[in-house]
Amino acid sequence: MGKSRARKFKAAAFSPTALVKQPEGTEENGDCKNVQAEDLVQNLQSPSAEVREFACASISTLVQQKQIIPAFLQRDVVRCLGPLLLDKCMSVRETAAGALRNLSTCGGFDVCDDMVTRDIMTPLVALLRECTTGLDVNMEPTMKTKSLSKDCVEDIATQAINVLWNVCESSSTALSIFNKESCVDVVLQCLSKFPSNMELAISAAYCLHTVTEDNTDLLNSFDASSLQTLESVMLVPASTMEMRQLQTMVAGSVWNLKAMIPSSSQADTMNAILRILSEALSVDAGLYILEMKGVEKQRVSAAEAEAETEEAAAILEEATLSEENGMVDGCVKGTNRKDCVDFIPPANEELRQVAALLVAQRIALEMIVNMCCSEDPSDDEWEALSSSDESEMCMENSMTDAGGQLLTPLCLSDEVHSALLTHLIPKKVFEKTAFPNSSAIETCRQASTWKPLIAKLYTVQHRALTCLHNILSVLDVEALGGAPALHELAQHLSGVVFTQSEQGWRAWPTHFCAVDIPKKDDFLEAASSAVRALLQTMAAKGLSQCITPDQIMSLSEACVQSSNSSARVNAVSIIGITGSVLAKSGNAEDTLKSIGNFLLGVSSNDPSLVVSGAALDAIFDVFADGDEAEKAAVEIKLLQNLKKIQSAFKTKIRKEGKEKYSTDQLCVLDNVRTNLRRFISYLESVQRKSKP
Missing domain, CATH: 1.25.10.10 (Leucine-rich Repeat Variant)
Structure with missing residues (x-):
């Protein structure tokens, strides 16, 4: 695959x-x-x-x-x-x-x-x-x-x-x-005010992070002094989460400006950037929320106590004066006291610090995603490429490995690769893929001002799953910790993705009204991408999958019902990887039949040619070899079904291709069409040989 x-x-x-x-x-x-x-x-x-x-x-x-x-x-x-x-x-x-x-x-x-x-x-x-x-x-x-x-x-x-x-x-x-x-001079001056005005500095850092992205014309506006300003922010000890947020955004700007950094300083710069990202990800946001909520309660209680003391003193003073003037009526009643919420500033310190941490973690994960991404990423819907591509039209524009697989040109510089491992970034990303702390969620749910943090917690998890996919795509097994680490990760993802408990994807929080919370379809895309990358890596090294076929089918069935086409592509790819591994093992005929029927259903019924093509590609991988695969193919009438699909697939490419799909997508679809014809011929030859 x-x-x-x-x-x-x-x-x-x-x-x-x-x-x-x-x-x-x-x-x-x-x-x-x-x-x-x-x-x-x-x-x-x-x-x-x-x-x-x-x-x-x-x-x-x-x-x-x-x-x-x-x-x-x-x-x-x-x-x-x-x-x-x-x-x-x-x-x-x-x-x-x-x-x-x-x-x-x-x-x-x-x-x-x-x-x-x-x-x-x-x-x-x-x-x-x-x-x-x-x-x-x-x-x-x-x-x-x-x-x-x-x-x-x-x-x-x-x-x-x-x-x-x-x-x-x-x-x-x-x-x-x-x-x-040269507005960057203004932004840098505002950024430099961080010791006294953090709000202004953070606004400037956001602006700088945005304008430095893919903006080569801006490089001429930066000089050594400008870089020193950014460096000075990165080197200050982060005593608050707002400072950590500021440093994370500045690190993002420095990453965007990496073309300006002399080669002799690249390693030190990458280490400084990854150190900041690592520190942001090291904090357990759930525990920090519980800690800050406790601090907030103590502060509010202290404010209440102080107010009550002041009120009592005022009452005592009034009573004393009244008594001196002979005006005591025998009963003194206190005035109505304001609710404790009145003592809490609209943007209280604890809430502000937690929000800053979650922003820092989100940005850190997005940066790592981009570090582990090709320099020229494609926005194409189809993120899976044909595993048996022999089309001349595509060969000129593709990269192939020894197994004939088309690969996205992902690579890491030595400096980034070393810094990622030095600062234990893979491990920290793995940890962030877990569902948010349930106690923290409940704590936020009970306070209206804290409720928006729920969306931010889930966004961090969503970003971490996407980040995990990219990390698995660019780091080899040894760098990830070897087979034991991958097996541990597989068990972890099983708990995150496949569990049917209240923390599983089946209970993704669709009931929240927060605008920023990722949709369930987006979560399925990110989760299935991570699972797909893990299974690809393990299959390539011949490692046992550790995730059961039933779990795979459960996730895939959820994904193919999603409106997100990338999630559907991931689903059929995961099924294809699982099936191709099972076809080489024993006692898997029944499972292979289920897999075959699932892929045939997607190939025939999915409205997107991209997804249908990916499902056909998975069928080629699963049923290309092995006695059990051949038996399962006969049982599900694979040959007859593929012949029916072939005609409809060719017609849809001809009618919809140029209007709906990009050149790259059409290139891969052409490969699938060619491979479908060849695979049908292969099945016919197998069938002839099996006849007495």
């Missing part, structure tokens, strides 16, 4: 931090939501700074409802908000930047692209340049004479950097302007 293509992740799109908080009275004001977009846009032109600020804040709130965004865009809200980024009133600047941040975050790629078309970059770049002046400590006295405090400047810069990040992620035009205007 051919190896599956490695997955690659793009940098996360849009601001992950909370949407901009609005002044009191705007968030819960029902009348505000009923104000017409036209009135608010007109108010942006008001001579009153207070009216302009309120209009910005109201728009910032309303655009969080995606269905309202078109009404504002139709009234050219971007061109009206743009000049307010340079308003003479600093609070207007901040709320205007906040409105644009929420608009770009909630509107998505299309809205961001529209914002660039409406020339938001001109005032945005100008604002950021003014902010850099305000951020310069040496200029602070001058700026103070203009009623511009350092804190105010940094708050504005935080909002503006988020807008810059969003539009650069979505628009090549914005990215081109970013490069031309």
Whole structure:
């Protein structure tokens, strides 16, 4: 069987931090939501700074409802908000930047692209340049004479950097302007503020991580001083999870800029990057959640106790005064005390640190996925390639191993390979593929402010499964720890993927409303990719599979019902690997018949030619040799069924091929068509020989 293509992740799109908080009275004001977009846009032109600020804040709130965004865009809200980024009133600047941040975050790629078309970059770049002046400590006295405090400047810069990040992620035009205007200098200056303003630094790090990805034009804007700024962040001891998150994102930017790093420093740089990723993955997020929730409870209890003490003191003082004035009524009742939740900041420290850890772990896993991925990954649906390709059309564009398998050109540099093993990255990735700690999930479920962390926990597991697939694709058995380590991994994956308990894939949490939680189909794709890569590796080394055929069938049946075509391709590939191993062993005829019927069903009924072709390819592998395979083929009437499939398969390629599938996919489909004809001839010859 051919190896599956490695997955690659793009940098996360849009601001992950909370949407901009609005002044009191705007968030819960029902009348505000009923104000017409036209009135608010007109108010942006008001001579009153207070009216302009309120209009910005109201728009910032309303655009969080995606269905309202078109009404504002139709009234050219971007061109009206743009000049307010340079308003003479600093609070207007901040709320205007906040409105644009929420608009770009909630509107998505299309809205961001529209914002660039409406020339938001001109005032945005100008604002950021003014902010850099305000951020310069040496200029602070001058700026103070203009009623511009350092804190105010940094708050504005935080909002503006988020807008810059969003539009650069979505628009090549914005990215081109970013490069031309050397905006990276502004971003680096904001990043350097991490000792005093972590929120600004993290926003800058997100932006930098995005704009450095696949951006060769930016390399000229970096010099030794720029790299030293990044290095200084990476070398600071991570005393908080927010610092760990910041370092992980900076490490991602350095990885994106690796072409600039001298060859003599490559090994040290890769070690520094992988050390940071390893440290992020070393923390057990479930246990950390339980620990931080305990800290939060202690802090809230202390706040409650302090409040009660203050209340008692006030009551005692009042009683004393009343007694002195002869006003004691014989009964003193305390005033109503606020619920303890009122003492908890909206973004409390414990919650913020846990969220930072989970972001760091997600980014770390995505980076490792990309490190273990080909430099030119394909977005093709079909991630399985024919194992018996003899088509001249494809041979020129393929790489083959000694067994004739088409392989994705995956490779690792010596520096990356060594650093991955030195920092025990495979082991730490394996650990993260486990389902999240059930106690941590329940703890988060019981607190509304912590509930969004559930989605982040599952996202980390999803990324880890994809990461595991790529690691298995690029590291040899010895590097992974040899046969014992693979058997241990197989048992681990059996517990994660095949169990029917509440922690199994059958109970994937579809009931959560969190937007970011991976869908069950996506989980099946990631899990089946990991299983597929493991079985391929073990089969290639002749190692026992350790995963039972019943488990394989259970997973595959779930995958073929998925709407995710990659999961369906993985399913038939897993079945093919299992069947080809069983065909060489004894007492497997019944299982081979089940496998054959399963693959025939997919070949005949799947709506995608890609999946049908992969199923046929698996049939070739399973029934190509062996007495038991021949017996099973006769029992399920494989020859007759394949003849029926052949005609329909050829017709679908002719009718749908060029419209629905890429050149590479058509190349492989042509191989399958050719191999199907040859395999039918082979079965006919076997049948003739078996007749008396």
